[in-house]
Amino acid sequence: MKGGIRTKKGPKTQKKLARRKAFALFVKTLRSKKDDGRWMCCNEDFSDIVKVHKHVAMVHRDNIDKTANHIIQDFEVKGQSGRQEGNVSEDATMQHCSSTEIERPDDGCHDDEAFHYQLPTLEEIQDVETKEVPVDGQILLYYKYTDIDNPQEVCDWQENLCSKLKLTGKVRIAREGLNGTVGGSLQASQLYIKYTRLHASFSDMSLEDFKTSPGNVEDFPDGLRVTVHTEIVPMGVDPQQISYHQAGGHLTVDEFHDTLQKLNTDGNQDTVLVDCRNFYESKIGKFTSALAPNIRKFSYWPEYVEKNLHVFENKKVLMYCTGGIRCERGSAYLRSKSICKEVLQLKGGIHKYIEKYPNGYFRGKLFVFDERFAMPANSDVISECTYCRAAWDSYRPCTSKHCHQLVLSCRECRQRGRTACCEECQRIADDLSKDIESRKEEIHVREECSCTRLRDRIPVEKS
Structure with a gap:
């Protein structure tokens, strides 16, 4: 790596250690000179170390970054004499970074964890607040399966983040990850993506993981709801029993499209294309030749699988849903039965597919869980009026x-x-x-x- 020091665990470890030290140094400067267990910052008096850590993490990110950069530069200078073959030992790095004792709260909210609960700057928030919510705003649909040790803290941070950005919608947090759909101005949604991706648990989310569509705050008349649950999508099975780690393989939009093209041409009887959504969703839009279970809730999926094992036995199964989240656990449950040749799922779901192939194999509208109820994909109408059949x-x-x-x-x-x-x-x-x-x-x-x-x-x- 040019211009940087490598430890045995690489530059990411060094950067993390530098941030820890920078954070500790900053907090230490805030401590009261009377040594009475209090801290002063931004004209605010703190007596709780947890609140101090969160305040510093949310408000003083720039200060931490600058100090961390100085520490890394200091590594460069002090490491030259002891560097062999371009490396500085991890033990030396650890010793250098731990020279200042880091105070840690009793509830497990360590400084390096609190650092990631970041919020927009005052200028960014004021810019959002002073602008009227436009009619042509944006709705985000996203999820991330990842292990979260402190879901309530993530929930509190997400609620604070959405509130400051004047976003409405629903966000579910669980130990297995994050699932949300929120709406607001284009600027607010972009800031939401930016600060969510700064959190360690979601830092590997790409911009592609946030599916976008036209909409605004009014599409969620119930306002904002950010809550903690056992599952980020309710399948009714304990995630410890059936984990997202057991999910089927992912097909890109192009791979999925090519597979359907071959399936529709050859009519392969050994392949089953199945819709993971509820009946009222597939009723107005689905992939041609797909099996669309007539179930009302995703929590019925496990029982549906149990009663229809004969449908999937010795078959290659292709699964899809709105954005991909239900397929993660749904495919994991199906794979746990050990009856399929292979289980694959559409990465990004229908949402991503119709962006690239609006006139592809998906016909009709994509159902969405907000006041729009549906997004048009093409001009096909595959359903009818309940009363007159038009x-x-x-x-x-x-x-x-x-x-x-x-x-x-x-x-x-x-x-x-x-x-x-x-x-x-x-x-x-x-x-x-x-x-x-x-x-x-x-x-x-x-x-x-x-x-x-x-x-x-x-x-x-x-x-």
Whole structure:
């Protein structure tokens, strides 16, 4: 490496050690001269070392970087005399970096961890706040499977980051990683990507990992929700039992497209193309010739696999979903059955595929989990109005207060008052509205209409 010192673990180790020392030195300068366990910084009095570390990590990044660079340069000078074959021993480097004792909080939030909870600068935040949220903003869809030791701290940081950037949407944090979709101005979304990638757990995320589409804060009417869960996408199986580390192999968009082209040409009976999404998603858009399970939730996927092992046995399985996240755990579960020849998944999901092949093998619209409900991929309409069977693919929520289904009701039918998910649901809503006071308990019962009762919870596919 030109102009740098190499330890036995390489320059990354040295940079990390230099940052540790720089962080410790900075914190030490803030300590009260009275040695009363207090620190002063930015006209603020701190008595909690954890809060000091987080404050320094979030606000004084530039100071830390400059000091770390000086330390690395100092390594260069002091290491010349003891360098053999271009290397300085790791022990010498460690000794040099640990000359100043680093204070560490009792709860495990070490300085090198806190350093990564960074937020935009005051100037960046003020620039976002002074601008009106444009109509033509941007929505981000992203995920990262990675081991996280402190999900609540990551959750607090993410909530703070999104709030400062005036982003809305949903972010899920778990010990297995991060999953989110947020919307706001173009500038805010770019800053979000920048600061999320500065965290050690997400530093290897590329710009390609953040899928973008037109939208804004209004596409998430419930505002911002950042929460900690057991899974970043709810499959209903403990990640320690079925881990993302067991996922199937990834195919790039081009590789997936070429494979489908060959599949559609040769009609290979040993290959199964399966949609990992819910039935209402595949109803308005899917890959041609794909098996689309008629399940309502991803948490039904394990049971679906168990009841349909005959579909996948001795087959090469190609899987896809919206952005790729469900395929990670979904393919891992399928592989755990040890019945398939091979399990592969589309990297980046449908979202990435239609960016490059809008007129490829995916036909219809891509369902999204915000107020847009769908993104157009091409001009094909593969679904129909629930009532008149006319071609229609624009979802709206069922207007019955007891129901949470989505409705495909065309413009003409909606004008006639057909706004519920089915005729039975419409009757239930009408009955409840007649005497609300005497039937309050019924209003809060779980929905029960032909949309749910007449469809098998877990379908069994034909051989």
